[in-house]
Amino acid sequence: xxxGEEDPQALSIQEGENATMNCSYKTSINNLQxxxxxxxxxxxxxxxxxxxxxxxxxGRLRVTLDTSKKSSSLLITASRAADTASYFCATTLRAxxxxxxxxxxxxxxxxxx
Amino acid sequence: EAQVxxxxxxxxxxxxxxxxxxxxxxxNHEYMSWYRQDPGLGLRQIYYSMNVEVTDKGDVxxxxxxxxxxxxxxxxxxxxxxxxxxxxxFCASSPGTQGSYEQYFGPGTxxxxx
Numbered sequence: 001x002x003x004g005e006e007d008p009q010a011l012s013i014q015e016g017e018n019a020t021m022n023c024s025y026k027t028s029i030n031n032l033q034x035x036x037x038x039x040x041x042x043x044x045x046x047x048x049x050x051x052x053x054x055x056x057x058x059g060r061l062r063v064t065l066d067t068s069k070k071s072s073s074l075l076i077t078a079s080r081a082a083d084t085a086s087y088f089c090a091t092t093l094r095a096x097x098x099x100x101x102x103x104x105x106x107x108x109x110x111x112x113x
Numbered sequence: 114e115a116q117v118x119x120x121x122x123x124x125x126x127x128x129x130x131x132x133x134x135x136x137x138x139x140x141n142h143e144y145m146s147w148y149r150q151d152p153g154l155g156l157r158q159i160y161y162s163m164n165v166e167v168t169d170k171g172d173v174x175x176x177x178x179x180x181x182x183x184x185x186x187x188x189x190x191x192x193x194x195x196x197x198x199x200x201x202x203f204c205a206s207s208p209g210t211q212g213s214y215e216q217y218f219g220p221g222t223x224x225x226x227x
Contacts, residue, residue, distance in 0.1 A: 030214065031214055033214070033215065033216075035218075040201070040221070040223070041220060041221060042117075042203060042218040042219055042220040042221050043203065043205075043218040044218070045215045045216065045217065045218075048214060048215055088155075088156075090156075092214050099144050099146070099161070099207055099216070100146070100158045100161065100171060100172075101156070101158075101216060103155045103156040103157075104155065105153070105155045106155070
């Protein structure tokens with residue numbers, strides 16, 4: 001069952017531009033995470049924002065969280081060709097001992113040189 | 114280097130032939146999990162384990178088995194694979210209940226069942 005829905009599904013920009021991806025979710029969360037997946041490869045954790053945080057930065061990444069709207073955004077500034085990948089948001093439902101991540105379907109980002 | 118390893122990375126097999134995908138992590142993580150990724154369906158959890166000898170079903174456990182005899186290893190077993198198990202599989206690990214929620218993923222195993 002998908003918890004997160006990313007928007008847009010696909011995004012194409014030029015190197016140096018900023019990329020913004022949005023994620024909406026349905027239920028209350030402990031935290032929300034963003035992951036990157038290069039084509040057909042493993043997922044890499046980018047950033048985690050807790051439910052009591054509103055904004056977080058990591059290098060060129062900026063994540064915001066609005067729990068009242070059940071939404072989050074990921075901003076990548078000064079994009080590079082190497083940022084080309086799919087980006088997923090995932091929420092953690094703390095059900096018993098299970099740290100299951102509930103995933104969106106991702107935003108496919110293409111950064112053109 | 115802290116990592117999660119999976120083997121094999123690619124596997125083509127035939128219906129009904131038992132197979133095992135291995136997963137190992139060197140971070141002393143308590144929590145491990147298996148996901149499958151399918152187009153249009155995203156990532157779905159198959160099984161998870163909170164610690165040695167403690168495993169439980171995720172959202173799509175049918176046709177799969179797991180075991181957790183050692184903390185570092187969490188193999189995924191397909192006793193009788195079927196074509197609908199053709200997918201990209203990921204193993205992930207995470208620190209235990211007192212640790213971070215971040216999950217560390219293996220490189221993936223692309224399985225094709227004919």
